[in-house]
Amino acid sequence: MRATASILHLDLDAFFAAVEQRDKPSLRGRPVIVGGTGGRGVVATASYEARTFGVRSAMSTREARARCPHAAFLSGRFHAYRASSRLVMSALREVSPLVEPLSLDEAFVDLAAADLPDLSLDTVTQVAEDLRARVHEVTGGLTATVGVASSKFMAKVASELDKPDGLTVVAPGTELELLWPMHVRVIPGVGPATVERLRRDGIHTVADLARASEEEVVRLLGKAHGHGLHRLAHGLDNRAVVPEREAKSVSVEDTYSEDVTDRLLMEGLLARQAGTVARRLATARQSGRTVTIKVRLHDFTTLSRSSTLDSPTDDAQVIARTARRLLGEVDTTGGVRLLGVGVSGLADWIQEGLFGDEVEEEAPISLDAAPPSRRPAWAPGSDVVHIEHGPGWVWGSGRGVVTVRFETAETGPGPVRSFSLDDPELTLLEHGSDHEDAPAD
Known part of the structure; x- marks a missing residue:
């Protein structure tokens, strides 16, 4: 452990839901739930208004609707989350060159590497306050909770103490008194x-x-x-803030606040993770031959299963199908605490078209909506623009009709209008791959 409180942990508050509330004025102060909106969907993030009704991440959408039927259920807009995350990470790097992102909404910052006059409690507290204000400014109103301490562990603990929109600085020497x-x-x-x-x-x-x-x-x-x-x-943690690591594999794992016992839900969570791994591979122009799953059981036994493919792939369906098959080799009847998917044996080429014509018969369950090619065209929360009414978002659709609320982050709550799905004056805005990591907060 360090002699100074020089490791900062920042956690954006209810990130996905907060972005939606920022961009949709009519949802401010209301329960908002982001995730899969269908009967087999899963909650990715719930706003604090929804959490008061017991809604939490990794809960099935069906249960969330039962607990909070008046909430706004949105499928997620990952282009907006990524854009806000980039602004936040850039703000963190203005403070220190050593920033370790953990997800879109969470990162460690090494203040010892920052250009500061000293690392006194007064100085690091002021830096943390300024950083929270900077995040609020660059994101157009999002809030973050920050913890500062002498180790990663204590900084993370500190950032959980004053949520949302809080700050806790743990003075060196007082860690155990707090812990x-x-x-x-x-x-x-x-x-x-x-x-x-x-x-x-x-x-x-x-x-x-x-x-x-x-x-x-x-x-x-x-x-x-x-x-x-x-x-x-005993408060002992000497891990360093590591901004980058050489990738020998690409993997994603999530720990759940309560044991997951539903087998279909487990398969859906793996499918979501496979999609994230596939996108990261594609972005890096890499592929891999070995698919591995990691399963931590209810009793904290951790197991892994692997399968080596005939050829390297970056195809999400192939990775997901292999991961689901590997899950079948594990006894999960007691529930699981953690699931992960990884691809190793990386190559800088892709076997084009090897699996490109294969189509899943059933869309995977996901924390978010399915990937763009499989999502409903008018998913709740999606951005649209109308020639006469301007920009808005999908409030709901069905029976050949789509209902839109016309408002933006800069307007007040806007009016609601309904249109035929084939109305030529209404356009669904495309933002590329509208899918990304979901925090398991």
Whole structure:
């Protein structure tokens, strides 16, 4: 751990939903849920107004509708999220050259690499305040919660303490005073199964875990997991802020706040991740032969399964199909805490057209809408423009009719109009690949 509070963690508040509320004035202050809007969809992000009704990420859309039927359910506009994320990451790099993005809405910043007069608490607090104001300015109103501390772990913990739109700076030497009274689930990797296992041994708080011997924790949780958690319980974390890594593989994984038990949902989550991996491969002009899935079970056992293809691919359907087949080799009846998909054996060429003519019979479940080629043409929340009424967004569609609310971030709440789906004066705006990483907040 450092002698200074010089690692900053920034987390944009309810990011996807906040972007939608920013760009759609009629949704400000209302519950907004971004994700798959169909019966088999999954919540990617819920606004704080929706969270008061118990809606959370990775919840099925069906359950979210039952809990908060009056919410606006939107399919997501990833061009808008990516654009806002780029502005935020650029603002972070104005502060320090060492920025480690974790997702579109989250990053670590090494303030020790910044051009600052000193790393006193007053200085880093002012930097953090200025940065939050800068994020609000460049994004047109989005808010971020920030934590600053002497390690990545403590900075992440600090950024969870004053949500939304807050700031917590942990003075060096006070880490354990802050950490030890907290419940053990504040430590990354401590899910419901681990909580229950520790509870049965009388361990409830981080202090309880720290007081237990490392041997006891290893006996309860296994060598790697037990050793890591015991170190974190003492606030020990010397990980550096790493802005870039050489890619030997391309992978995506998500940890879920509650165990996922529905098999179809697991397959859909893997399909979504496969799509993200495929896009990253395509962007880098790479392909890979080996598809791997990572599964962390309810009891925190972590398993992986791999399959090597005949030829390299960057095709999302091929990766998803292989990932779903590999999932069939794992007993997930007790639920899973984490899922991941990766492709390795990278090559700088792609076997063009090898699988290009294959079509899935059924669209995959996804945290977001399906990829653009498979999404409904008039997905809720999509951007449109009308020759007479100007820009707006899809409020809903069906039975040959699309309903549009005409408003933008710069206007007040706008009027609602309905049109025939083939109205020549109404155009659905295309923004390229409208699909990207979803945070599992």
